[in-house]
Amino acid sequence: MNVPRRVTASARPASPRDLLAAQERHRLAREALPRLRAAATGWRNAVGVLMAGLVGFGLVKGRNDVGQLEQSWASVVGLLLLAALICGAVGAYLLNRAAHGPLASVPAGMRATRSAIEHKEARSALKAMRGGITLSLGCACLLVVAVGATWYGPAAKKPAVEITSPGTGSVCGTVTRVARGTVWLKNGGTTVELPLVGITRLRTVEVCP
Structure with a gap:
């Protein structure tokens, strides 16, 4: 015969200091997602300005035609530009994911509490923001390297x-x-x-x- 265990209160009663600490943790957890959204929006705008300066305003500029390089160097520059495009696209998606949430609806009938859902989303948003920042800065570095290759790469034909x-x-x-x-x-x-x-x-x- 199994006898159910008796639950007893062995911990000390919560003090006012403990209650204040619990309230502060609850407040920080409640404000974590909005703060992450605002930070992701700021990073997205900053990266957008950086890319506009690099590409749109010609702050970094090399040869006008990649075909002026030797074939091997032109292939390397093409691969660098392709990698920069992929990194920039994925980084932009992740930053927008962190700023505005996932492109999916919340299933109806979920039994999780709102605080649990927001905590899970805050962790996902933080992960997406870190990945987006890394990929966006990597895109900028790849662009600079590609342009540098067009500067110093050997010409296809001697002048x-x-x-x-x-x-x-x-x-x-x-x-x-x-x-x-x-x-x-x-x-x-x-x-x-x-x-x-x-x-x-x-x-x-x-x-x-």
């Missing part, structure tokens, strides 16, 4: 040189050799030797006319 002299006129091509007062320019399959003496004009161009 051409246009040389003008009274004897030969204007000749354009890439420099292949310079020695003994002579420069060799290559344009297509033709190599031209030009003396450096008498040159009246020398300038670099992207593409020969």
Whole structure:
């Protein structure tokens, strides 16, 4: 025969200090979710301003055309930009998730109390906000690295040189050799030797006319 256990009050009675502490914990728990929502909204706006400054206003800018880079470098820049896009999109979603709640309705008939639901949502919102901040800052870093690669990456083609002299006129091509007062320019399959003496004009161009 099983005899039910008798429940006895073994703890000391709650003092006014204990009651005040319990009320303070309850207040902090009740205000946790609104404070997290406000913090997530602030971070979302700050990240939006940062992205607008980086992309929209051209605070960080490299070559206008990625095709001007070597193929391997252009592929790396493309992957960096793709990773930045994914990080930015997921980070924006998580920050909005933390600021406004999940994109789902609360099932009817739930027996959990309101305080329990808010506590669970506060933990989810905090996790989403941390992930959104990390991914958004990672997006900004990837953008800066991608632009830096366009700055310092090797060009797809060597810059051409246009040389003008009274004897030969204007000749354009890439420099292949310079020695003994002579420069060799290559344009297509033709190599031209030009003396450096008498040159009246020398300038670099992207593409020969």
